[in-house]
Amino acid sequence: MTETTTQAQSAVPGQIPMIRARALEKRYETTRGDGFTAVAGIDFEVRPGEAFGILGANGAGKSSTMRMIACTSPSTGGSLEVLGLDAQTEGARIRARLGVVPQDDTVDVELTVKENLLIYGRYFGLPKSEIRRRTADLLDFARLTDKADERVEALSGGMRRRLTIARALINQPDILLLDEPTTGLDPQARHLLWERLFQLKEDGITLILTTHYMDEAEQLCDRLVVMDGGLIVTEGSPSALIQRYCTREVLELRFAPGEREAMTDKARRLVERAEELPDRILLYTDEGETTLAAAHAHGIVPLTALTRRASLEDVFLTLTGRSLVD
Incomplete structure (x- = not known):
């Protein structure tokens, strides 16, 4: 339906x-x-x-x-x-x-x-x-x-x-x-x-x-x-919730050991919302490739970069948090 x-x-x-x-x-x-x-x-x-x-x-x-x-x-x-x-x-x-x-x-x-x-x-x-x-x-x-x-x-x-x-x-x-x-x-x-x-x-x-x-x-x-x-x-519907709580895309950046903290501080300045995880940083953006190009222009060089569509999982974690609940 x-x-x-x-x-x-x-x-x-x-x-x-x-x-x-x-x-x-x-x-x-x-x-x-x-x-x-x-x-x-x-x-x-x-x-x-x-x-x-x-x-x-x-x-x-x-x-x-x-x-x-x-x-x-x-x-x-x-x-x-x-x-x-x-x-x-x-x-x-x-x-x-x-x-x-x-x-x-x-x-x-x-x-x-x-x-x-x-x-x-x-x-x-x-x-x-x-x-x-x-x-x-x-x-x-x-x-x-x-x-x-x-x-x-x-x-x-x-x-x-x-x-x-x-x-x-x-x-x-x-x-x-x-x-x-x-x-x-x-x-x-x-x-x-x-x-x-x-x-x-x-x-x-x-x-x-x-x-x-x-x-x-x-x-x-x-x-x-x-x-x-x-x-x-x-x-709401899944699509409406994604639109309400997330940007259109999410840029995931992974850095070499010892570089993540310094790079994360720079990356946060590129978007209105960023989330730091133990192994990567998530940049919420409507144009992932454009944001990645801006990152490179600011001297941010990740080991890997992935642009993906924002998902219902992003909404769920935004609303309920990432802490493990037993």
């Missing part, structure tokens, strides 16, 4: 969001009587048919937000509507219309691929004939038809991930929740999953995902929020 389409959708009069959160809060209490607030009062809406991302470092509140949307963890403040229903009182009805792909695959490794789908379909009270039909369609969708009768324990990580997504679709959900959908997969498996998720979005399923891969968020998300400390710090 293009940004233009997403914006057009939001302008449809009377359109009900798939998800609407207002001052949504989640606080956890401990046995000692104290506690902490994981989600500190956030507002957001998810539109029908879009891919919506929730990004944040560890502890930012994104997993707690996903659990509240999935109606597996009640909110402790504010309001949350999913599919037009109150998540506090209509959890069972909402869950029947959701598909959930957890971060860790939970398929039964002792069953065959087909059996995992057939058995899971029974939880939704579907007729056996309908479960068999949907199973065949989902095996084809996940490119697992030739593995239908193999036990799951023999599958690769990418195949198991595709099976987990296929299983989450057995009830033909209106919303698919994906928690870190491609963590641990090799590039080929990641790109195949991206293709499958694009297809789901084309079919009109609303996708909500968390991910640590910024390139994945750029590829998949029509719109996203960045969370930090339980709050939403920004919201």
Whole structure:
């Protein structure tokens, strides 16, 4: 879905969001009587048919937000509507219309691929004939038809991930929740999953995902929020966020040992924003090659120089910092 389409959708009069959160809060209490607030009062809406991302470092509140949307963890403040229903009182009805792909695959490794789908379909009270039909369609969708009768324990990580997504679709959900959908997969498996998720979005399923891969968020998300400390710090399409928080390009300069500090002081004078890292300096600029030429003219001679397009990762690190969060 293009940004233009997403914006057009939001302008449809009377359109009900798939998800609407207002001052949504989640606080956890401990046995000692104290506690902490994981989600500190956030507002957001998810539109029908879009891919919506929730990004944040560890502890930012994104997993707690996903659990509240999935109606597996009640909110402790504010309001949350999913599919037009109150998540506090209509959890069972909402869950029947959701598909959930957890971060860790939970398929039964002792069953065959087909059996995992057939058995899971029974939880939704579907007729056996309908479960068999949907199973065949989902095996084809996940490119697992030739593995239908193999036990799951023999599958690769990418195949198991595709099976987990296929299983989450057995009830033909209106919303698919994906928690870190491609963590641990090799590039080929990641790109195949991206293709499958694009297809789901084309079919009109609303996708909500968390991910640590910024390139994945750029590829998949029509719109996203960045969370930090339980709050939403920004919201928008990937391209709009890059334009808002970054220059068009980033020039990365690396220097020989002992030269970086002196060269960095000179390089900082060339641009409005520069960032010093242990192994390089980043110069934020709209014209990387022009800035590199200016650097050379000022006697700045790096070992290597790389001009690249500014990315969502630059936005994320600008907003949440580079410090490691456990």
